[in-house]
Amino acid sequence: MYAVTNPATGEVIREYPDATDAEIEQALASARQAYTSWARTSTLAERAALAQKAADLFRERQDELGAIINREMGKPLDQAVGEAAFAGDITEAFAQHAAEWLADEELEVSDGLRTFIRKQGIGVILGIMPWNYPYYQVARFASPNLILGNTIVLKHAEICPESALAIEQIYRDAGFPEGAYVNVFATHDQIADIIADDRLQGVSLTGSERAGAIIATQAGKHLKKCVLELGGSDVFLVLDTDDLDHAVAHAVAGRMENSGQACNGSKRIVVLDTYFDEFAEKFKTAIGGQSYEKGNFGPLSSASATKGLTAQVQSALEEGAEILVGNNSPDGNVYTPTVLTNITPDMAVYSQELFGPVAQLYKVSSDEEAIELANSSPYGLGSVVICDDVERAERVGDQLDVGMVFIGAAGLEGADIPFGGVKKSGYGRELGKGGMEEFANKKLFRFAG
Incomplete structure (x- = not known):
């Protein structure tokens, strides 16, 4: 059950029902539709401008957002407010650097033919996010992918339903269309179904080593790109x-x-x-x-x-x-x-x-x-x-x-510094140019002489 339980007092403040299978289907259909319409027809500059609006909203609402995670997972209020503001900084960094980081990459090739790499979105991406940094983790995953031209289905931690809804509202209020960012209160079985669905093209998880092994197995079985940010010592x-x-x-x-x-x-x-x-x-x-x-x-x-x-x-x-x-x-x-x-x-x-x-x-x-x-x-x-x-x-x-x-x-x-590890800490990178490219189709163009 998704629920807000104040860890300082043990009080259950509010419970939220798990998503129905019909709601999961609607989320996937909506995200896929947004990808085939808005994401493919909008320009990089247009998507970056929407991300800049989201960045502004993270900072404008930082006090409200901070209070939410203070009662959800116990983060001291000053750190909670700071995290919300930092999510804005991250989103702004991606918005400001998108044109540079996603610019066509010209290749020097032996036959002299014009050849370059163009970075484009690949489709619907599932994000499975943790409770310890409810805003920061989502922003560093969702913002670059939305700018790139992917769409997002987001499953947040069970103890963070209120912040999950607040983040979804920010992206909507910033002007991202219906289906571009969809929050789902999914069960573990439903997550497996989402990963298996052909409409999904990738999955990013931040969580435990155990969760990472499960998600990597499911993603590998269905040939889906996977980024894992796991534990550390x-x-x-x-x-x-x-x-x-x-x-x-x-x-x-x-x-x-x-x-x-x-x-x-x-x-x-x-x-x-x-x-x-x-x-x-x-x-x-x-x-x-x-x-x-x-x-x-x-x-x-x-x-x-x-x-x-x-x-x-x-x-x-x-x-x-x-x-x-x-x-x-x-x-x-x-x-x-x-x-x-x-x-x-x-x-x-x-x-x-x-x-x-x-x-x-x-x-x-x-x-x-x-x-x-x-x-x-x-x-x-x-x-x-x-x-x-x-x-x-x-x-x-x-x-x-x-x-x-x-x-x-x-x-x-x-906000623009790459983040990630090796060994059982996972694979892939978030933040910075590398993070923006993780779920990109690095499409080759070559022109005959």
Whole structure:
């Protein structure tokens, strides 16, 4: 059941019925019709202009939008409002860069014939979006595809029905026609049916590794293009610095963003032995000073999320890990920020993603040991390297099996900066030029001499 359940209080505010099969059929028919009519006959400039209007609406409505996800999934209000505004920035970036990023690509070929690549839409694309960034994730998927000339069927997380409807309204109010963007409260069985339908040409999922494996299997079976943005257990490497306070501040920010519920949050803090003791003391004090009452973090998104995280930490403790800060005793869905240490490779938590305000702290004796530890994870999304010697930092970054390396600071994402990972963090890219091209038909044109 799709429902708004305030994670801070447990109150069920409103429930929404699952879509009927007839509603799913109407969504697919409408999206397909919009693709064959509007998307194919409108110009790139016209579609980009509509996206710019959507960007303006995200920002105009940011306070209202922020309040919605504050009660849906518990994001602190200032972060919730900021996310809505950032969704506007993302949509605007695609609108402003569309002509450049989708320009025809002239090819120099041996026979001298005029040859170029033209990027066009491919049809109806299904988006399966997560609860942790309800606006940001949708904007970075839907906006570039609408500009490209695809149409969208959007299935949001079950705990985010109100924000799902608010996003659909934004694209409608911006002037996108009926069927260009259709929200559906689909069941898992209906998702499988949508993927199997010949009217659908691609699917993009942001979610768990388990969900990604299911969707990839279904998409592969029906020969549909698939983009997956899955979990992460990002490293935060502290190798060499004259400003340990800077490193600590960014480690805390990287771990506590969105109450620790970010796929590319800094989950494994890896510190060279030279700095370890001093860093550990400062990090314990800083992360222990985070306050729920002051709004530094919010509740976890749901009772099931809280139960799952608590079980993971308890398992780690039973296997021999130690808690430096925290108590693994949540108050409702409010989970005290926690630091685990003495984690060894034989423990389950060593290879898991902890989706909440729990950091793993490791000590290493060399860059090589740090790289080996970093790459031992089954995930490969992002990383942060703190090192005053930027050439050394870049050399280390070259050897990390990840999709993104931020040098000198956490939080270097941007509205036009590509995002994505490798290994079990998924495949494909979102944001930037690469994100705009994922569901493009890169059509070849050649002219006889």
